[in-house]
Amino acid sequence: MKVLAAGVVPLLLVLHWKHGAGSPLPITPVNATCATRHPCHSNLMNQIRNQLAQLNGSANALFILYYTAQGEPFPNNLDKLCGPNVTDFPPFHANGTEKTRLVELYRIIAYLGASLGNITRDQKVLNPNALSLHSKLNATADIMRGLLSNVLCRLCNKYHVAHVDVAYGPDTSGKDVFQKKKLGCQLLGKYKQVIAVVAQAF
């Protein structure tokens, strides 16, 4: 038996091996276990839409609050300092299937959440007295966390997707202050632009 077990199992493994095994799967197989930490809300899509609308409604105010807090010449040079030219930002296709859109939304929110974390950290050091900005950043991050959870629930429940590969923006911790300001402004400009499209798509 030991010999059989020792020979068959590796053989089966080899037979079923294919490229990508061992790395995170973009989409969980249908029969894979998809567990969420909390029970999902019954009307997830509504929740997602509401959260997107909430983000979309506050994005511009957050953007204005941010670039105002950075001082001149940020408010007067938005195109060059805060243009939405974030190269590695996850794509979004509004005409895709709901599953695709949800997966892309997940990636976007994960990216934004991480970037907002960086921005919040940088601004607490740079602008410790800008309490309204901190509050708005925290509130946005909170909504994003909830949205991320809801999207994951939806993907898990309906499409049995338990894991999605995500990418994050550059870490700003080692950059100079001007770069932090500029990258944060660009990110929030991009966020304002993207969230409008995403909210419209759902």
Added chain:
Amino acid sequence: MMNLSLRLRRPSWMPDSKRMGMTSDLQWLLLTCILLYLMNQVNSQKRGAPRDLKCITNNLQVWDCSWKAPSGAGHGTVYEVCIENRSHSCYQSEKTNTKIPALLPGDHEITINRLYDFGNLISKFTLNEKNVSLIPDTPEILNLLADFSTSTLHLKWNDRGSVFPYHLNVIWEIKILRKENMEIVKLVTHNTTVNGKDTVHHWSWTSDMPLECAPHSVGIRCYVDDPHFSGHKEWSDWSPLKNVSWSPDSQTKVFPQDKVILVGSDIIFCCVTQEKVLSAQIGQTNCPLIHLDGENVAIKIHNISVSANSGTNVVFTTEDNIFGTVIFAGYPPDIPQKLNCETYDLKEIVCTWNPGRPTALVGPRNTSYTLFESFSGKYVRFKRVEAPTNESYQLLFQMRPNQEIYNFTLNAHNPLGRSESTILVNITEKVYPRIPTSIKVKDINSTAVTLSWHLPGNFAKIKLLCQIEINTTNSVQELRNVTIKGVENSSYLVAVDKLNPYTIYTFRIRCSTETFWKWSKWSNEKKYLTTEAIPSKGPDTWREWSSDGKNLIIYWKPLPINEANGKILSYNVSCSLDEETQSLSEIPDPQHKAELQLDKNDYIISVVAKNSVGSSPPSKIASMEIPNDDLKVEQAVGMGNGILLTWNYDPNMTCDYVIKWCNSSRSEPCLMDWKKVPSNSTETVIASDQFRPGVRYNFFLYGCRNQGYQLLRSIIGYIEELAPIVAPDFTVEDTSADSILVKWEDIPVEELRGFLRGYLFYFEKGERDTSKIRGLESGRSDIKVKNITDLSQKTLRIADLQGKTSYHLVLRAYTDGGMGPEKSMFVVTKENSVGLIIAILIPVAVAVIVGVVTSILCYRKREWIKETFYPDIPNPENCKALQFQKSVCEGNSPLKTLEMNPCTPNNVEVLETRSTVPKIADTEIVSPVTERPEGSSGAEPESHVVVSYCPPVIEEEAPTPGADEAGGTSQVVYIDIQSMYQPQAKPEGDQDSDPVGGGGYKPQMHLPVPAAVGDLAAEDDLDKTAGYRPQANVNTWSLVSPDSPRSTDSNSETVSFGSPCSINSRQFLIPPKDEDSPKSNGGGWSFTNFFQNKPND
């Protein structure tokens, strides 16, 4: 200067000159050739010797001497250099230089012998130290480091001091070159010393431009400054340049990055880029570009201003991007102010301070603080908070055992500098205790309790000073200080005495130390009710006999809480007579009176209050009053909130005075309340919430002797007087043609609401439907007012009224509180027929009398009259001087003059009817005492009174003095005629010329005098009109006596004084009946109406 001499050896083969004397020309030629040859030889010898000896030294120990070699000298030439001094020393060298030891000061002869195959060439030099140059070796930079973060270059080199024999000063010159074209940006000297050994020197330089902006190079040279060296000292050569440059990556960058700088500094920013920079700006301000190598640019900012929290942005704009950096301009930390260290619990020291001027730097650039204690060597650091407030600048320092004195130094540090502040404290004197907590109270007895509380901290080594605040609802706040020894376990206990039984107390505590620094905050309040004690005093008692005089009602007041000492359960009432006491009843608490059936013996009544602990001392009062025959009822008015009663001191009164009061309208026994006043008092203010304004109260003052009370004074009073609320009820008792008698009733006390001060009676002519007395107080002239202040007067007769006239009467009462409402009535006077008759008869009689008297007088004085008025005129016919023709005189009888006919006297009736005030009754408005005495009518001395007229008088039972002021107005006035016939006004001059007081003829008419004019004005008017006045317009009078002679030259419109002619005016003094008068229509013709100036008509 080097003195060089060349010594040549004469060659041995040179011919002797003595051999050259054969022929002169040939010899001379030969000699010339030889000379030329010799000269050539000499020159060739000279060129082959060493020359231009130069010596230098770089260490002052060895001189390196060099010389120029002859042109023919080649490889293999050897030189021998010899120094001619005491020890002749030579050195051989194959080169044109050699090193010799440093020579002593002074000249030294140096020979350099060139050794070669054909012989020796020797050069001699004189060498002195002055001719030697001191040129140090070229220094070499060991290391050049660039600190790009601070834009600082750190230079390191070796001074090679070991080569110098002794201590020397060395000057280093360092040059900094920038950019590729090597612009010198800094040339600086640096002084050091060398001391015989190699030393590495450091020098740093901070660039105003970031080192990243351009390549920098550094070179160094030195100069040895030896004062003992007399030669020429020169700088060394520059060292090879050392370069530093930042190796840029492909990204454009701006420098310096995130730099913290002092406000007001100058700073250069540069942009290292491959792109063309279009502009640069700091904040919103554009700056001119300074071009560096390549596309790199820089800007220079002067006097930078303070930054916002997020710093000041400096950006460089290219065609499609903006690159930038952030600068933080702020201030170094201010000296920490108000540094204070204290402890709450002697376990931990809290140091607080004020940071002073803001640095404008936040986040990681914010000021950090370190609190260092020098005795213990311990320190604590201030943990940065994101948004510090002044209150949060504090540090906690754990106390060291057995250490009381602490020397703290607070260091403040930020990227721009540091500062510090120190404080030396004895911490046991800086105790600020925390709030006492867990307050507990326990009974000791009814007047003492124990208070315990918890005060965190270890105060075992000191004493605490605590303050206990004691509050009750009724008494003032009390503070008690207690000093207690501090304990380790934080629990404290004190006794609080001198409290009142059965009283709710509120305690709270705060503490400090005996060496006071600060009070702690007050603890929470703790309420506590002390236990009961026996009542301290008996109740305040009073007694009243019932209305039938059979029962004695005992009243007592409940004991105040501070005397009851507990909850009063009941009262014991007892009476005693001749030391025989009888307990009568026990009355439960809410009831505060008892009714006893007693005879008229003088009992002593005792009342005792009882609570759960015991009974109070008895309160005693005698049942009978001490009689007092001399008792008057007085009046008093209060002050709005109370009433002041005063009395004289009476030494016989041994116990308290009692003032009792009641509402006067209440039935007996009347008792509202009473008040006891100590026997030594002579006044008291009675105040009660039950007092109401406008209510009459009776106050009774009792004096006390041996528990027996004697009524001393009885007072009725008001706490505040109000106006009566009803009008006096009055009726008309009697009405005549010229008077009305009015009678009124008293107003009840309850409706009077004050002490009655009088009545005001108003009357005027008026009908019920047409007349209303409006605005009684407005001073209308047609309203007469009578003020009746005699309160016993209940009737009033209004006289001098017109008959058959309706009058409106109003009566109102008043008190000091105001006027009461009015009650009005309309009364019509009766018709006066007797007056009419008298009015007719009297003028007739007067006219007759005047006529008779005049006739008699004229008859008796006829001679005088004749002489005066009709003197005999001489007959011109008898005058011979006048020879009138007889025919003329006889034929014209009218031409006779002064024919004396008998003169018929005129009857003149003078109507003296009234004073200058036409209607006294009409003017009697303001004062009710304006009645006129009858005798005043004769006050006009020059009036020829024919018919005396008595002005109307209002009859009064109590005439008011001073009424004779109106007497001045009772003059003879000639009236009424002018109302029908306008008098002929006399010229003003004639009026003035007539003496007023003259005894001549008096005017028969009087011009109308306004009723409102005063007496004086009336007299003036009278004076002006005192002259002769015609009685009427003679043109309008048809009945002129036909037999009255007239002066032919008199004016037909005037009647001159002295005219024998007069007018019988009698026929016009009685005017025709006024048909339009409503009075006449109503009541027929009235003579009195004729004399009245009737505005209503």
